[in-house]
Amino acid sequence: MSSPILVIGGNSGIGLASVKHLLNHERTLIAAARHSAPLEELGISTLPFDAEAPALEASQLPERLSGLVYFPGTISLKPFHRMNPEDFLKDLQINLLGAVHAIQAALPALKQGAPASIVLFSTVAVAQGMPFHASIAAAKGAVEGLARSLAAELAPHIRVNLIAPSLTDTPLAGSLLGSEAKREASAKRHPLQQVGDPDDIASLVSFLLSDASKFITGQTLRPDGGLSSTRLFA
Numbered sequence: 001m002s003s004p005i006l007v008i009g010g011n012s013g014i015g016l017a018s019v020k021h022l023l024n025h026e027r028t029l030i031a032a033a034r035h036s037a038p039l040e041e042l043g044i045s046t047l048p049f050d051a052e053a054p055a056l057e058a059s060q061l062p063e064r065l066s067g068l069v070y071f072p073g074t075i076s077l078k079p080f081h082r083m084n085p086e087d088f089l090k091d092l093q094i095n096l097l098g099a100v101h102a103i104q105a106a107l108p109a110l111k112q113g114a115p116a117s118i119v120l121f122s123t124v125a126v127a128q129g130m131p132f133h134a135s136i137a138a139a140k141g142a143v144e145g146l147a148r149s150l151a152a153e154l155a156p157h158i159r160v161n162l163i164a165p166s167l168t169d170t171p172l173a174g175s176l177l178g179s180e181a182k183r184e185a186s187a188k189r190h191p192l193q194q195v196g197d198p199d200d201i202a203s204l205v206s207f208l209l210s211d212a213s214k215f216i217t218g219q220t221l222r223p224d225g226g227l228s229s230t231r232l233f234a
Contacts, residue, residue, distance in 0.1 A: 002027070002028070002066045003028075003062065003064035003065050003066040003109075003112075003113040003116075004028040004029060004030045004062055004064075004065055004066065005022065005027055005028070005029050005030070005065065005066055005067040005068065005069065005209055006029075006030055006031070006032065006061065006065050006067070006068045006069075006102075006106050006109075007019060007022075007029055007030070007031040007032070007033075007039075007044075007068075007069055007071070008031075008032050008033070008049060008051075008068065008069065008070045008071060008072060008098075008099075008102045009031075009032075009033055009034075009049075009051075009070065009071030009072040010031055010033060010039060010069075010071050011031075011033045011034070011035045011036070011037075011038045011039055012035075012038065012170065012171050012172070013071075013168070013170030013171055013172055013198055014071065014121075014165070014168060014170055014198045014201045014202065014205075015071035016038055016039075016198075017198035017199050017201065017202040018069065018071070018198075018201070018202040018205040018206065019031070019039065019042065019044070020042070020202070021199070021202040021203060021205070021206050022202075022205075022206055022209070023042060023044075025206060025210075027206075027209070029044050030044065030045050030046075030047070030061070030062065031044050031045070031046045031047070032046065032047040032048070032049035032056055032102070033046055033047075033048075033049055034048070034049060034050050034051070036048070047060055049102070051072040051093065051094040051098030052090070052093055052094060052098070054097075054098050054101040054102065056101060056102055056105040056106075057105060058105050058106070058107075058108050058109065060105075061105065061106060061109050062109055063109060063112055064109055064112045064113035065106055065109040065110050065112075065113045065116060066110075066113045066115075066116050066117070066209075067110075067116055067117045067118065067119070067209040068102065068103065068106050068110060068116075068117075068118045068119070069118075069119040069120075069205055069209065070098070070099045070102055070103075070118075070119070070120050070121065071121065072094050072095070072098055072099075073094065073095055073121055073172065074090070074091050074094050074095060074136060074139075074172075075136065075172050075176070076090075076091065076135065076136065077132040077133060077136070077176075078132055078135070079131075079132055080132075080134045083134060083135055087135050088135050088138065088139075091135045091136050091138070091139035092138075092139045092142065094139075095121075095136070095139040095140055095142075095143055096139055096142045096143050096146065099120055099143060099146070100146065103118060103150070110158055111157065111158070114157035114158055115156075115157055115158070115159070115214065116157065116158045116159070117158070117159045117160075117161070117208060117209050117210075117213070118147075118150070118154075118158060118159065118160045118161070119161055119162070119163065119205055119208045119209060120143055120146070120147050120160070120161075120162050120163075121140075121143070121162065121163055121164070121165075122140040122141075122143055122144050122147075122162045122163070122164035122220060123136060123137065123140045123164055123165065123166075124164055124165065124166040124167075124222065124224040124227050124228050125137040125140070126140050126141045126144060126164060127164065127220075127222070127228040127229075128224075128227055128228045140164075143162070144162055144164075144220060147160050147161065147162045147218070147220075148160075148218050151217045151218030152218065155217060159208075159213070159214070159216065159217035160217060160218065161208045161213070161216060161217060161218070161219050161220070161221065162219070162220040162221070163201060163204050163205065163208070163220070163221050163222075163223065164220050164221070164222050164223075164224065164228075165196050165201055165222075165223050165224060166190060166195070166196055166223070166224035166225050166227045166228075167186050167195050167196060168195060168196030168197070168198055168201060169195050169196065169197060169198065170198055183195065189227065190224070190225030190226060190227050191225060191226035191227065191230040191231070191232050192225040192226050193225075194225060195225070196223060196224075196225065200223055201223055204221055204223060208221070
């Protein structure tokens with residue numbers, strides 16, 4: 001049996017879909033999350049974790065880990081002129097510094113469990129400039145830089161990759177998809193004329209944590225309906 005995978009977050013949306021997908025593929029999981037109930041209902045041992053004030057210690061984790069996936073994220077869209085430093089700091093804390101803390105805590109166990117895999121999340125808004133996304137794009141751009149740097153530093157024993165979705169049908173995106181009109185407008189912005197499905201992203205998470213991706217590191221997978229790379233003629 002392979003060493004456990006550490007899931008940070010994973011209690012809703014893409015994270016919960018990924019947890020269920022991994023369990024269906026008989027992967028052993030340990031989680032660290034702010035809201036543990038959805039994970040404990042699935043029989044997963046859960047540690048406390050708050051991305052805004054992380055306090056995870058290496059001593060709390062198994063001796064060996066085969067993977068880590070960091071799910072906490074934010075969607076707080078505002079015009080740039082209405083943003084203040086606290087907006088940027090909060091996005092950086094949750095998306096970047098929380099991930100840094102989790103990886104540092106897990107690194108001894110990941111090295112013991114090598115070959116291992118780390119999966120982080122970015123956003124289509126890093127590759128495709130979008131209005132009102134300055135804070136989250138800046139934070140996720142930093143996550144992309146972190147991932148590529150760690151992919152080089154931790155090779156060949158630990159792989160590090162990113163997933164950069166477009167808008168996905170999750171509770172976090174509820175305010176953006178709260179009506180049929182909003183959902184239809186969001187779908188039409190994508191060349192594939194749909195918004196993301198958490199189960200599709202979960203499949204990519206599972207792939208990047210598996211030996212099927214053993215020759216992939218330092219890469220960003222883009223399940224974004226073609227938004228970052230494709231244009232349709234009007």
